[in-house]
Amino acid sequence: MEVETITKETIKVEGMSCGHCEMRVKKAVEAVEGVRKAEVNLQKKQVVIEYEEGKENLEKVKAAIREAGYEPV
Ligand SMILES: [Cu+2]
Secondary structure, three states, X not given: OOOOOEEEEEEEEEOOOOHHHHHHHHHHHHOXXXXXXXXXXXXXXXXXXXXXXXXXXXXXXXXXXXXXXXXXX
């Protein structure tokens, strides 16, 4: 049986300016395979994600943020 490792990671995101942006980023990130949870903080300009370990997943998350129109740092 395979054991899943859940990792917590903070990604800085540029370009969010209101609650609408916050929701867009949250939806985009949570739609990525392997992501369990995404918490977006507009003031801190960051999103904290819980995802199944693997560098590939993190790259997919960043790609999803870019596709939504924001810039992961
Ligand atoms: Cu906005």
